[in-house]
Amino acid sequence: MDTKSKSFSHSLFAKALAFIIAIVCFTGAIYSFIDMVSNNRVGLDLLFKDNYYESQNFTSDIQDVVSPLQNLSSYKSEENIKSGGTVTDGKISSKKDVLYSDFEMNSSSYDPNLSYEENYAVFEKVESEKIAKLKDEVISDDLHAFKLGMEALKEAVSEGLLYYYSDGEVIFSNTDSIEADDFKSYPLYLISERGITNVYPLEAEVALNNFSNNFGLFSEQGSSTIYIAFKESALEKKTLEFEKKRDSLREDSLKTAGFLMGLFASFIYLLVVVGRNSFKDDSVHLSRFNKLYNDINLFLCFTTVGVWFVIMQDFFRSDSLKILMVPTALLGSIGLLLVLSMVKHIKNRSFLKHTLVYTLGSKFFGFFKSVYNSGSVAVKVVSVAIAYPLLVAATFFMFPVTIGLGAWFAYKKAKEFLAVSDGVSKIKSGDIRHTIELSGDGEFKKLADDINSLKDGLGAAIESELKSERMKTELITNVSHDIRTPLTSIITYIDLLKSESDPSKRSEYIGVLEQKSQRLKTLTDDLFEAAKASSGSIPVELQKIDIVSLLKQGFAELDSGGKNLEFKVDSSFENLFVMADGKLLWRSIENLLSNVFKYALPNSRVYLDFSESQTDVFLTIKNISSYELNISSEELMERFKRGDESRASEGSGLGLSIAKSLLEAQHGSLVIEIDGDLFKAIVKVPKYSQ
Incomplete structure (x- = not known):
């Protein structure tokens, strides 16, 4: 039952019925x-009056008698008017002024x-001639006014209402x-003599006193x-x-x-259910009619x-009030439909x-924005120059605000x-450390942003240049040291060999000379290889290589140098194929392993692990x-840099730099x-793909 009531409350029939009821009630x-x-032309305040004396009807009945009597008293009588008794210089002068105005405007x-x-x-x-007739015109006007006053008095005085004025x-x-x-013998009377007014009963006196204070009913009474x-x-x-009017008014109200x-x-x-299919319906359903803006x-x-x-x-003038209800119902229906359509959009938050x-x-702004964003500075300036006057013209009713916004925009720029x-x-x-913040x-x-980027690039270039100069200085120092050391030994032992006649010592000196010469040769070979690797002049032949097999085969040729190192090689991969040059790849790995043999802690373990991603193979x-x-990884990659800062160990300090250049040559x-x-x-090497 509850479900049926809910569905009926939001049904089209229920909405249409409520719509019809609303129009009928409105009409x-x-x-x-x-x-x-x-x-009830006397006013709606009649609803709240308890008796005739409190109503506006009573004061109107009295005023309709008193006002004509006061006006007629100024004319005295018809005979007085005809004899010129009401003619005054002021009346003549007023008519003469009107006649002069007509003369001034129209007379040649x-x-x-x-x-x-x-x-x-x-x-x-x-x-x-016209001036001579002005008196007759005044008399004629006064006679006409006197007759109108008498007719108004006659119309105001109903049967049973008595009056006396003197x-x-x-x-x-x-x-x-x-x-x-004589007048006090009646149930309702008003006696006004020499500015003193006496009214009976009390309710009538209160009503007339309030009215007289507000509207001056007896203000011109004087001695009358x-x-x-x-x-x-x-x-x-x-x-x-x-009572009849009051009861009728109450019934109508x-x-x-x-x-x-x-x-x-x-x-x-209708406000609650319009646009919804149920009380739990959160969405607003719009119809074609709701497409109207x-x-x-x-x-x-x-x-x-x-x-x-x-x-x-028009209908009021024709007194056809009932016919008015037809256009009222029609226009009310149209208006209610329009209001409900706006209510739907308010609910939908799209008003x-x-x-x-x-x-x-929004379309104009979007078009202007697209032109503004896609154009050059000149296009943007021209667009603003055209759009701003149009905006000022469109908002002329608030142009001070528009001008202020324009001034604020110009000041900001x-x-x-x-x-x-x-x-x-x-x-x-x-x-060069300054940054422009906008x-x-x-x-x-x-x-x-462009200037900041240019400044950052300039700073990086200066820093790189300083670093390059420092590296050149260190390179010359290190190369000089590494070359001079074996060369000094060679020269020394040659001098000793010249003066030595003992065959055993000569043989010992020759062995030292051979060792130092080999050391010098290795250093020059490394220098040559490093130069070729960094210049990119080494030929590279990329092919499918099994890096696991390459590492296992290369181990047999290496000498740990008596440090008793224990190698732990990852055995989770039997094969890992990479796209590389076999000789250059092994040369890179060999340099890394040689570096281990030279600088690893004796009797320690060395771990070699493999891993892979979608595109690359990694050897750690x-x-x-x-x-x-006590050195950073970046410095360690520089040429002639060693972990042994004293440079007492064997090595040129070029192994890591060569390995890095060779690997980069293989991508x-x-x-x-x-x-x-x-x-x-x-080590990262590109993975082989079919």
């Missing part, structure tokens, strides 16, 4: 409200070059009673006398009319409130309201993005330019050095790692 509320207002006798007095004299002469000269009355006591009274029948009639409650409930329901949607909503007001005015202004703006200019000056003056993107940021050689390795590499006295050499 009914509009009709009831307009009908209530049009039938008016001369703008003359003074006012001269033109006025011409006016009195030219318009003398200003000491003229009397206006519809009763023979002229004494205040006004008596007004309601007969019992007239008062009962007024009271019944008041309850009806309007009921329609509004139905409209509110159905509208809230929200700003156009909003414009149509306001247009619908405007059209309804225009139609409403702003689904507007025509946003869509066109000027700061970036000054930062780049200052940075270039510092780098030019020799501060945030964000843009041409100046790219320029700053690890041993414990017999010397303290491999050599990496040296030092951890305390642990020496690790990692």
Whole structure:
């Protein structure tokens, strides 16, 4: 049952039913409200009045009598008007001014070059006949006003309402009673004499006092006398009319409130369920109608309201209120559909993005950005020069903000330019460690990055040059030392051999000479091989090589030099094929193993491990050095560098450098790692692939 209720609450039928209820309630509320207002022109405050005296009807009935009497008193009587008793200089002067204005605008006798007095004299002469008739016009106007006042008084005075007015000269009355006591015999009366007003009953007095204070009902009373009274029948009639209007108004207001409650409930329901298929549905389902842009949607909503007001005015003039409900229901349906469509987009968080202004703006911005990013600096400058005036024109209603943003953008770019200019000056003056710091993107940021890269490259080149000079100095020193040592021995033993006659000692000297000569030959061969390897002039023939077999075969030819080293070779691989030159690869490995024999700690272990990746094969050689390795791996790879800084051991210091150059010639590499006295050499060779 619960599932069915949930599905029904979000069904199309339930939504359509709620939509119809909302339109019916909306139309009914509009009709009831307009009908209530049009039938009760005295105001909606009638709803909260308890009796006739508190209502606006009562004060209006009194005012409709008092105001005409006060106006008529100024005319006295029709005979007084005809005799010219109401004609004053002010009235004549006002009509004469109007006549002069017409003369000034339309008469050919008016001369703008003359003074006012001269033109006025011409006016009195030219318009003398009309001026002579002004008094008759004033009398005619006053007679007309007097008749209108009498008609208004006659219309205001209903049956059973008595009045008496006197200003000491003229009397206006519809009763023979002229004494205040005569009027006090009625259930409702108003007695006003010499500025003092007495009203009965008390409720009527309170209402009239409030009204008189607010609107000055008796402010022009002066010494006049006004008596007004309601007969019992007239008062009962007024009271019944008041109660009937009040009850009718209350009934209409309850009806309007009921329609509004139905409209509110159905509208809230539609707000909750629109775009959803159930209460647990998190997604918003949009229809083809919802493709209408929200700003156009909003414009149509306001247009619908405007059209309804225009139609409403036409129907009010024709008093066809019921026919008004047809366009009200139609326009209300359109408006509700548009509102619900916007509600869907609000739920979908796409209200702003689904507007025509946003869509066109984003496309224009995207196009401008693509042109800006893909173009040269000149294109970008031209694009900004064209786009900014267009932006100012489009936002003319807020141009101070647009101008301010433009000034801020120009100031920001000027700061970036000054930062780049200052940075270039510092780098030019020799501060190659200075870095130009700019945030964000843009041409100046790219320029700053390029200058920083150029500065970094310059610094690296200077550092490399200094390092090269230092290496040259050390190379000359080390080569001189390594060559001079055996050469000095050779020269010394030759001198000894010249003066020695003992055959056994001569034989010993010759052996030393042979050893030192061989040492000198090995050094020169290493120098030659290192030069060829670093220059890339060694011919390389890459082929399929089994590096495991190559290592096993080469072990038989090596001499550990009496250090009693124990080799631990990885046996997990029977074969590992690489793409290399067999001779050069073995020469590289031989140099590394020779390095082990020379510098490894006697009676220690040496580990040789194999590993592989998708593209490469790795040979790792690890041993414990017999010397303290107070040197970095980078320095150890330099020519003539030895772990034995005293250079007391055999070797040229070229083995690792030669091995590295030979491996790089075969598209491999050599990496040296030092951890305390642990020496690790990692050989990488490209793996053989079919």
